[in-house]
Amino acid sequence: MTAGVSVAELIKIMNNLFIGRMCSAVAITLVMYDWILVFPREYATIYQSRWSLPKLLLLYIRIFTPPSLTFTAFSLSDFRPPMSDMTYVY
Numbered sequence: 770m771t772a773g774v775s776v777a778e779l780i781k782i783m784n785n786l787f788i789g790r791m792c793s794a795v796a797i798t799l800v801m802y803d804w805i806l807v808f809p810r811e812y813a814t815i816y817q818s819r820w821s822l823p824k825l826l827l828l829y830i831r832i833f834t835p836p837s838l839t840f841t842a843f844s845l846s847d848f849r850p851p852m853s854d855m856t857y858v859y
Contacts (some may be wrong), residue, residue: 786845793842800835 774782815827 790842790845793838793845797835797838797842800838804831804835 811831815824818824
């Protein structure tokens, strides 16, 4: 039994990570594109209507989805600084 990981498995893992990064970038792009295209009609119909549960749910989704996708895409990207192994003592 070998304890190590083969080169082919490492290449497959790196390839899957790359695909995940690209998919998260595509997701945030599509969400923002959709939001830009739909916003004028959404403002005229949803934002001008009275407050209701469906309106609150839609606003919740429209407000929290782009930041969460952006955070996920950023955390998967190589733009963030490397994590530190230092232990902080207070």
